Structures are given as structure tokens and as C-alpha cells.
Amino acid sequence: MDRPRYWFAAKELGWGWGWPLAWQGWLAYASAAALLVASFVVFPPAAAPLRFVACNAGVAVALLLACWLKGEPLR
Numbered sequence: 378m379d380r381p382r383y384w385f386a387a388k389e390l391g392w393g394w395g396w397p398l399a400w401q402g403w404l405a406y407a408s409a410a411a412l413l414v415a416s417f418v419v420f421p422p423a424a425a426p427l428r429f430v431a432c433n434a435g436v437a438v439a440l441l442l443a444c445w446l447k448g449e450p451l452r
């Protein structure tokens with residue numbers, strides 16, 4: 378039986394995930410970074426602070442969900 382292929386490595390110390398193990402993990406990190414940068418343009422913090430915070434929170438939750446579903450089990 379094949380081992381599952383994880384996208385993210387679990388941290389050895391602490392709680393969470395570290396560097397990606399597969400190209401899909403790198404793509405998830407790059408997409409999240411691009412969306413965070415784009416949120417500055419689409420929702421300028423000075424003009425639309427609530428939308429800016431909501432957009433960044435959504436990106437963070439989506440990345441956390443991807444790490445939870447596709448990452449190694451936490452220790």
C-alpha cells in the first residue's frame with residue numbers, strides 16, 4: 378500500500394506546518410502570497426479596511442485549510 382503524498386511537512390517543534398514537500402504545496406503558498414499582495418491593490422487598507430481584513434482572513438483560512446487537509450498529521 379502506498380503512503381499518502383503530503384504537500385506540507387509538519388513542524389518538528391511547535392504546532393503547524395513548515396516548508397512544502399510537493400509542487401502543489403509551493404503552488405498553494407505562491408497563490409496565497411499573490412492573493413495577499415493583490416488584496417492591497419483591490420482593497421486598499423485606507424479606503425476599505427473591513428474588506429481588506431476580510432479578504433486577508435479568507436486567504437489565511439483557505440491556506441490553513443489546505444495545510445490541514447493535505448499536510449502531514451500534526452505531532
